[in-house]
Amino acid sequence: MRSPHAASNRVVLSLVALAVALLLLGDFASVQANRIAPGRGLGLFVALGPAWALAVLGALLTLAGLALRPSPARYRGMLALILLLLIQLPASLGWFIQLHIGADQPQARAGLASGCWSLLFLSLLLLIEVRQRVPAPWWWLGPGGLLLVTALLIQGGELAALALLREYASRSAAFWQALRGHLGLVGGTLGCSLLLGLALTGLIIRLPRLQRPVFGVLNFFQTIPSLALFGLLLAPLSYLAAHSPLLQSLNVRGIGWAPALLALVAYSLLPVVRNSCVALQEVAEEVLESARGMGMSRWQLFSQVRLPLALPVILEGLRITSIQAIGLTAVAALIGANGFGSFIFQGLGQGAMDLVLLGALPTIALALLADALFSGLARYFQPGGRR
Amino acid sequence: MSRRPSALRPWLAPLGWLLLLLAAVFWLGELEALFRALEPSARTLIYPRASFARLLLNHLAIVAAAALLAVSLGLAAGILVTRTWGRDFLPLVSQVAAIGQTFPPVAVLALAVPLLGFGSLPTVFALLLYGLLPVLRNTLAGLQGLPAEVLEAARGIGMAPLRVLLEVELPLAAPVILAGIRTTLTVTIATAAIGSTIGASTLGDPVIAGLVNGNSAYVLQGALLIGLLAISVDSGFDCLQRLITVR
Numbered sequence: 086m087r088s089p090h091a092a093s094n095r096v097v098l099s100l101v102a103l104a105v106a107l108l109l110l111g112d113f114a115s116v117q118a119n120r121i122a123p124g125r126g127l128g129l130f131v132a133l134g135p136a137w138a139l140a141v142l143g144a145l146l147t148l149a150g151l152a153l154r155p156s157p158a159r160y161r162g163m164l165a166l167i168l169l170l171l172i173q174l175p176a177s178l179g180w181f182i183q184l185h186i187g188a189d190q191p192q193a194r195a196g197l198a199s200g201c202w203s204l205l206f207l208s209l210l211l212l213i214e215v216r217q218r219v220p221a222p223w224w225w226l227g228p229g230g231l232l233l234v235t236a237l238l239i240q241g242g243e244l245a246a247l248a249l250l251r252e253y254a255s256r257s258a259a260f261w262q263a264l265r266g267h268l269g270l271v272g273g274t275l276g277c278s279l280l281l282g283l284a285l286t287g288l289i290i291r292l293p294r295l296q297r298p299v300f301g302v303l304n305f306f307q308t309i310p311s312l313a314l315f316g317l318l319l320a321p322l323s324y325l326a327a328h329s330p331l332l333q334s335l336n337v338r339g340i341g342w343a344p345a346l347l348a349l350v351a352y353s354l355l356p357v358v359r360n361s362c363v364a365l366q367e368v369a370e371e372v373l374e375s376a377r378g379m380g381m382s383r384w385q386l387f388s389q390v391r392l393p394l395a396l397p398v399i400l401e402g403l404r405i406t407s408i409q410a411i412g413l414t415a416v417a418a419l420i421g422a423n424g425f426g427s428f429i430f431q432g433l434g435q436g437a438m439d440l441v442l443l444g445a446l447p448t449i450a451l452a453l454l455a456d457a458l459f460s461g462l463a464r465y466f467q468p469g470g471r472r
Numbered sequence: 473m474s475r476r477p478s479a480l481r482p483w484l485a486p487l488g489w490l491l492l493l494l495a496a497v498f499w500l501g502e503l504e505a506l507f508r509a510l511e512p513s514a515r516t517l518i519y520p521r522a523s524f525a526r527l528l529l530n531h532l533a534i535v536a537a538a539a540l541l542a543v544s545l546g547l548a549a550g551i552l553v554t555r556t557w558g559r560d561f562l563p564l565v566s567q568v569a570a571i572g573q574t575f576p577p578v579a580v581l582a583l584a585v586p587l588l589g590f591g592s593l594p595t596v597f598a599l600l601l602y603g604l605l606p607v608l609r610n611t612l613a614g615l616q617g618l619p620a621e622v623l624e625a626a627r628g629i630g631m632a633p634l635r636v637l638l639e640v641e642l643p644l645a646a647p648v649i650l651a652g653i654r655t656t657l658t659v660t661i662a663t664a665a666i667g668s669t670i671g672a673s674t675l676g677d678p679v680i681a682g683l684v685n686g687n688s689a690y691v692l693q694g695a696l697l698i699g700l701l702a703i704s705v706d707s708g709f710d711c712l713q714r715l716i717t718v719r
Binding site: 094095096210213214217305307308309310311312313314315316317319320323339340408411412413415416419420426429430432433438441442444445446448449452453456 | 510560561563564567568571574575576577578579582583585586658661662663665666669670676679680682683688691692694695696698699702703706
């Protein structure tokens with residue numbers, strides 16, 4: 086109905102207009118004399134100098150120009166411009182640091198202000214939009230290049246003055262410990278809830294009248310807010326630990342990893358059990374019939390028919406579970422569980438926003454990674470999906 | 473609808489939870505002896521800085537503000553991008569809604585502080601951003617899941633687009649949209665409690681104060697109230713949903 090030349094892409098135009106407005110109206114980056122001093126925000130032209138600023142604005146306006154009368158070739162041009170915008174972002178920060186923070190200011194820090202964040206955010210939105218208008222298998226070069234250039238600049242020390250990296254530098258050991266703690270708790274949760282969840286699923290399939298009560302209880306857990314569940318587990322666990330030497334030797338207390346793991350498993354069971362029940366129950370009767378007709382034993386039926394067909398749906402349950410557990414592990418820092426949440430709450434307590442970022446950004450990154458990992462696995466195990 | 477006595481029965485569960493919540497709000501302070509057993513050495517046993525009723529009201533106000541904004545914005549956005557003239561934005565909006573739900577609520581809450589400072593305002597803002605997504609996603613799913621023949625038929629009998637939306641599309645999509653609103657409410661109530669750490673005064677206050685001072689009596693009081701509030705609201709919504717789906 087609509088030929089590629091017929092209409093301008095209003096989505097790209099609006100996103101570009103928004104990006105230009107935010108870049109011109111807000112500060113691009115900020116400079117702090119030290120950790121406690123208030124930051125001084127600098128606009129795009131002051132922060133990057135006129136040449137770099139004009140190049141960024143020029144790229145955005147060209148993007149808008151191409152979006153006025155889009156065609157497949159022009160969409161590929163837009164995609165290339167978006168990749169450039171993404172890849173220049175870390176470089177522009179390195180340039181900003183070189184311009185505004187001298188080598189004689191070892192305490193000074195550079196911060197990202199609204200302009201920088203909105204350029205990053207809107208470029209990613211533009212990428213999502215343009216990517217689905219034209220088939221271009223190289224779209225990942227944008228985010229990939231962004232990460233690569235950032236890594237190279239960090240390695241070369243060009244970004245050392247970035248407030249986030251200054252925070253990291255002063256607690257790098259704690260950072261890796263937090264990562265291990267976070268992953269350990271999430272991994273433990275996934276393992277426990279998978280084992281328990283599959284056992285419950287087996288029970289439900291054998292005794293269908295248990296389905297309603299089991300789901301009732303698991304739904305009930307999901308309703309209870311995490312802070313409340315952590316709090317409710319505190320008293321009973323301290324009591325148990327005080328009266329059991331075995332639990333004491335395992336370092337089980339009212340706070341720490343034990344209540345965190347218990348609560349996380351309680352939350353994780355619903356997605357796991359729901360998805361595996363649905364997946365295992367909804368294998369079509371004809372499929373099972375023909376498998377039986379081939380003379381398969383019960384075990385063969387399970388391992389060669391039911392499980393492979395159910396696996397993608399079970400993996401989807403694990404995806405939800407892992408994202409949920411990564412977020413809740415951060416909350417569990419309040420009850421002393423080790424993880425990135427401890428940076429978030431320490432930073433909030435000290436009013437140190439860069440420390441908050443040092444906790445919040447890796448938490449988000451972990452959640453996005455888990456999402457990508459489990460969606461990828463689900464696609465891989467989709468019947469006929471293996472390429 | 474008939475108003476036989478049995479019509480009240482489904483409301484017994486939420487009513488019971490609500491009464492339990494109110495009882496806890498007003499009488500938890502009287503149970504000092506019970507909390508003494510938990511925390512024998514503490515000087516104060518009942519959270520002293522604000523009454524539970526005040527905390528409950530604050531909590532409810534924050535949740536209500538965020539949820540109202542989230543539901544109206546999410547619904548509006550979902551409707552706009554499924555109209556003919558907004559359809560260009562549909563792929564982007566639905567992808568962003570899907571990706572956004574990957575972000576942990578506590579991270580969104582923490583990131584609101586550098587933007588807006590401490591207090592209730594950043595809490596409401598973060599809850600609004602996060603609460604928007606389930607409503608938006610379910611609105612899109614509900615409106616897009618309608619069979620094309622139904623819409624065709626509605627247009628065929630000469631209904632104007634607005635009437636199709638109000639009298640056909642929204643009523644048919646209502647169960648799915650309501651499920652989204654329910655998710656939003658659950659997340660909002662839970663995350664508002666964590667809002668205590670960024671300076672919003674909510675039922676999370678006793679929990680946080682208790683954890684910081686090592687007073688498990690405070691923790692238990694806050695946790696009980698938060699739990700009861702969440703369960704009351706959820707079970708009330710459960711009834712509402714069943715009522716609408718059955719009709």
